[in-house]
Amino acid sequence: MRKNSPRIRFRFIVLLVFSIFLLLSTNSFADNILSSSVVVLDASTGKMLYAKNPSLRRPPASTTKLMTSIIAVENANLSGQAAISRNASHVQPHRAGFKQGDQVTVEQLLYAALLGSANDAAVALSETVAGSEENFVALMNNKAIDIGAEDTRFVNSNGLPGDFQHTTAYDLAKIMRYALKYRTLRDIIGTRVTDITTENGDSIFLKNTNRLLWSEADILGGKTGYTRKAMHCFVCAVERNNRTLIVAILGSPSRDNLWKESGMLISKGFELLENNLEPVIYTTDTDFGFYAAGNYKKSKVKKKSNQQTKILAKKKAGSGMLAEKKGKTYLKSKKYKKNYNLLAKKKERKDQRLINREFTIHVFI
Numbered sequence: 001m002r003k004n005s006p007r008i009r010f011r012f013i014v015l016l017v018f019s020i021f022l023l024l025s026t027n028s029f030a031d032n033i034l035s036s037s038v039v040v041l042d043a044s045t046g047k048m049l050y051a052k053n054p055s056l057r058r059p060p061a062s063t064t065k066l067m068t069s070i071i072a073v074e075n076a077n078l079s080g081q082a083a084i085s086r087n088a089s090h091v092q093p094h095r096a097g098f099k100q101g102d103q104v105t106v107e108q109l110l111y112a113a114l115l116g117s118a119n120d121a122a123v124a125l126s127e128t129v130a131g132s133e134e135n136f137v138a139l140m141n142n143k144a145i146d147i148g149a150e151d152t153r154f155v156n157s158n159g160l161p162g163d164f165q166h167t168t169a170y171d172l173a174k175i176m177r178y179a180l181k182y183r184t185l186r187d188i189i190g191t192r193v194t195d196i197t198t199e200n201g202d203s204i205f206l207k208n209t210n211r212l213l214w215s216e217a218d219i220l221g222g223k224t225g226y227t228r229k230a231m232h233c234f235v236c237a238v239e240r241n242n243r244t245l246i247v248a249i250l251g252s253p254s255r256d257n258l259w260k261e262s263g264m265l266i267s268k269g270f271e272l273l274e275n276n277l278e279p280v281i282y283t284t285d286t287d288f289g290f291y292a293a294g295n296y297k298k299s300k301v302k303k304k305s306n307q308q309t310k311i312l313a314k315k316k317a318g319s320g321m322l323a324e325k326k327g328k329t330y331l332k333s334k335k336y337k338k339n340y341n342l343l344a345k346k347k348e349r350k351d352q353r354l355i356n357r358e359f360t361i362h363v364f365i
Contacts, residue, residue: 035261036231036251039169040269043177043237043244049272050265051281054170057151058250061225061233062117063172064159066179069110071139072125073182078107081199082128088120092160095120096196096204103199107184111196113158114188114223115206122158133157144171147178161227173248176235180220180244189221189237211259212236216266220244224258232258238266245269 033052040050048054084102089095096118098104106128112121126136137154144152149171155162167175179185192214193207209224222236232252238245247265252258272280 032264033261034253034257035249037169037249038261038265039173039246039248040265040272041170041173041177041246041248042269042273043180043246046174046177047279048170048173048281049245049269049279051170051279053283054281055151055168056250057166057168058233059161059165059227059230060152060154060159060167060172060250061227061230062119062159063167063223063225063233063235064154064157064165065113065117065122066172066175066223066235067140067143067154068122068125068136068157069114069185069188070175070179070182071136071143072106072110072129073184074143075129075139076106076125078105078110078184080106080128082106082109082124084120084124085127088123088127091119091123091158094118096206098124098198098204099202102202104196108196110184110188111191111194111206112204114185115191115194115208117209117224118206119158119160126157144175147174149174159225159227159230161229167250169248169250172233172235172250173246176223176237176246176248180237186220189223190219191221210234210236212262215259216263218266226255234258234262236262238269240270241274243270243273245273 035052037053037056037058038051039048039054041047042049081103082105084098084100084104086100089098089100089102094117096112096116098112098118098120104124106125109121109125109128112118113125123133126133130136130139133156136157140154140157141152144150144154149167152167152171152175153164155165159165179189189208189210190213191208193205195203195205197203210219210222212219212222216238218238218240220237220239222234225233230251232255233250234252235246235248238247245266247262247269249258249261249265252261271277
């Protein structure tokens with residue numbers, strides 16, 4: 001026993017030094033991640049390998065179109081014709097440029113939505129599949145539940161700003177993982193440029209908004225997004241040595257930072273995966289704000305009362321937007337006359353979901 005003691009102590013010291021080195025390098029890496037929320041997911045297992053604020057609710061912007069495309073692939077004939085409505089042709093930019101009455105195939109609309117991030121294509125898909133965007137959104141939200149994206153809610157098919165529309169980096173990674181099941185979607189998101197032609201002969205050139213297709217040899221494809229509130233967003237899949245990673249980023253301060261962090265996270269993910277290292281998942285002192293069901297700080301959950309949640313919502317909505325009627329709070333907006341107590345009801349969901357998932361938080365900063 002005594003003979004083995006020096007050897008055991010040596011092994012312990014080596015392990016301790018390695019652990020300290022890993023912790024310091026992880027903290028250094030984490031300091032360089034400026035985006036609000038990121039997740040690196042092992043596509044084969046669904047296990048998170050690296051994450052920052054994985055359950056932070058953020059606007060999804062045009063990453064929404066990934067779910068739009070899933071619903072279209074599952075519910076429409078890809079070679080079937082779709083007529084562009086006046087509503088679709090007049091949606092806010094960015095648009096592919098379809099005119100009212102144009103006839104294109106569902107597959108062509110998918111290319112326009114996923115490569116060019118065209119809002120008119122997304123609305124046209126929703127109307128073709130479900131008759132109206134409202135009906136289509138219901139399919140989107142049901143599919144999100146089926147996939148396990150519990151913190152995701154859609155209010156439109158294109159990702160333009162909308163009340164209570166949100167996702168998380170973890171949910172977005174799950175949605176991409178599900179989308180990869182479909183060869184059609186894999187082919188489309190991996191296409192750099194293409195042309196589509198309407199039945200009248202009008203040609204529309206499409207270039208993929210995913211810059212990594214030109215710089216990252218192993219990338220399968222991805223989907224970008226941007227609004228002023230959502231900031232820069234991205235989700236992508238990368239395959240190396242027959243192993244696939246998914247990277248999801250929400251709330252990046254700039255497009256250059258988005259691409260930089262995408263590359264960093266891809267490298268970090270494969271380092272953790274190939275060396276069979278423990279997952280690195282952490283939260284920051286971020287104010288989870290309007291989209292949060294709870295206020296997380298360093299993995300501790302501080303619950304708010306329903307009244308506090310209403311006050312927070314009122315602050316965020318701004319003065320003059322709310323009305324009181326029979327003790328209940330309503331939005332004055334003509335478009336969204338919904339009971340504002342919905343936010344309080346959502347608050348009653350389990351706030352423990354961050355710390356009760358199947359991962360362990362290893363680093364706190």
